[in-house]
Structure formats: structure tokens, C-alpha cells
Amino acid sequence: DGGITQSPKYLFRKEGQNVTLSCEQNLNHDAMYWYRQDPGQGLRLIYYSQIVNDFQKGDIAEGYSVSREKKESFPLTVTSAQKNPTAFYLCASMGMVAGGNYEQFFGPGTRLTVL
Amino acid sequence: KQEVTQIPAALSVPEGENLVLNCSFTDSAIYNLQWFRQDPGKGLTSLLLIQSSQREQTSGRLNASLDKSSGRSTLYIAASQPGDSATYLCAVPFTGGGNKLTFGTGTQLKVEL
Numbered sequence: 001d002g003g004i005t006q007s008p009k010y011l012f013r014k015e016g017q018n019v020t021l022s023c024e025q026n027l028n029h030d031a032m033y034w035y036r037q038d039p040g041q042g043l044r045l046i047y048y049s050q051i052v053n054d055f056q057k058g059d060i061a062e063g064y065s066v067s068r069e070k071k072e073s074f075p076l077t078v079t080s081a082q083k084n085p086t087a088f089y090l091c092a093s094m095g096m097v098a099g100g101n102y103e104q105f106f107g108p109g110t111r112l113t114v115l
Numbered sequence: 116k117q118e119v120t121q122i123p124a125a126l127s128v129p130e131g132e133n134l135v136l137n138c139s140f141t142d143s144a145i146y147n148l149q150w151f152r153q154d155p156g157k158g159l160t161s162l163l164l165i166q167s168s169q170r171e172q173t174s175g176r177l178n179a180s181l182d183k184s185s186g187r188s189t190l191y192i193a194a195s196q197p198g199d200s201a202t203y204l205c206a207v208p209f210t211g212g213g214n215k216l217t218f219g220t221g222t223q224l225k226v227e228l
Binding site for chain 2: 004006031033040041042043045048050058088090092094097099101102103104105106107108109111
């Protein structure tokens with residue numbers, strides 16, 4: 001069963017702590033993405049990676065870090081420098097589909113709450 | 116900079132009604148447009164991807180159209196059902212390259228019995 005998994009589904013963090021959100025895909029996609037979604041707002045890109053061992057900042061990278069050591073994994077760390085981390089985090093990957101188009105696929109999300 | 120707008124932000128309709136969701140984008144140099152559905156607290160599910168060379172794409176009761184020259188796409192839902200209640204988002208490739216997408220803020224649809 002191909003897809004993207006994210007864990008945990010819910011995560012609670014105390015102020016000053018770093019936490020890591022997991023994202024794994026078995027779609028054999030090169031590109032992976034992390035988005036943040038806040039109520040009433042669209043998706044905002046945090047980081048993306050187009051290939052293993054390479055990643056770029058998105059629009060709101062401050063206070064976040066990522067790594068891409070394996071093709072199937074793209075973990076996101078929310079550091080204590082992120083002042084307002086409570087949000088819904090979505091991981092995605094992009095690959096070629098029928099017709100030669102590139103289509104993005106999403107995981108189920110992780111809801112992070114700062115206590 | 117590409118900007119994607121979806122109007123209305125929220126929509127409530129009775130079951131059985133045909134409806135149209137709108138998506139506008141400012142830079143027409145796109146090669147495709149993707150429509151997604153998001154249920155509360157869930158990830159996004161891809162509904163339709165329409166290529167710039169196509170004018171329409173259909174999947175079941177859903178029909179998406181694309182008019183690049185006017186910077187608009189519509190998602191038509193026929194015979195709406197309560198199960199169609201969700202937020203619908205459109206996305207276009209980021210015009211600065213990099214295999215990224217620019218998303219609209221979505222239309223929250225409620226189909227009532």
C-alpha cells in the first residue's frame with residue numbers, strides 16, 4: 001500500500017523544547033515538502049527537498065530544521081526558536097503520474113500543541 | 116509573485132444542488148492546476164489535476180475546467196451530497212520554479228440534508 005505516513009498524529013510540547021515530526025513515504029518520490037496550516041489560512045511552505053542530502057528553505061523556515069538522509073524520510077524539527085509553533089503540519093511528496101505531470105500527495109498530518 | 120484566490124471562503128448548499136467553486140491565479144504561465152479536498156483534521160486528497168493543454172478534466176461527479184488566459188479554474192460538483200462537505204483547495208506550480216506549489220486558502224463547503 002503506497003503512501004505517506006506521519007507520526008505522531010498529535011504532539012504536545014512544552015515551551016523551550018525541541019520536537020521532531022516524522023514523515024515517511026514509500027512512493028519512491030524524489031521531492032518532499034513540509035507545510036504548516038493555521039486556521040483560516042492556506043498552506044505555507046516550511047522546507048522542501050528535491051533530492052537526498054539536499055533541502056531548501058520555504059517561506060517560513062525560521063525556527064524549523066530538516067534533514068534528508070534517506071529518500072523515503074524527511075523529518076521536521078520544531079525548535080525552541082519557533083515562537084508560535086501550535087499548528088497543523090502536513091508532509092507531502094511529489095512524483096510523476098500518468099500523462100507526464102507532477103502531482104503532489106499528502107500525509108495525514110500532525111497536530112502540534114504547545115502547552 | 117503568483118497569488119491564488121478562492122471565492123467564496125465558505126459555502127452552504129442543500130443536498131442535490133449543483134455547485135461551482137472558483138479559483139483565480141495572477142500568473143497565467145502555469146503548466147497545470149491541481150484541486151484538493153481536505154476533511155477536518157486530515158491531510159489533503161488530490162481530486163483532479165488539469166494540464167494547461169486541457170480545458171476540462173472529469174472524475175465522477177467532479178469536473179474541473181481551466182482557462183489560463185483569464186487566470187481562472189472552476190470545480191463543478193454535480194448533485195452534491197453531505198459527504199462532499201469538506202474544504203476544497205486549488206494549487207498551481209510556483210512560477211519561480213523548484214517544483215513547489217502555491218495554494219489558495221480554500222472554500223469550505225457544507226452540504227446540508
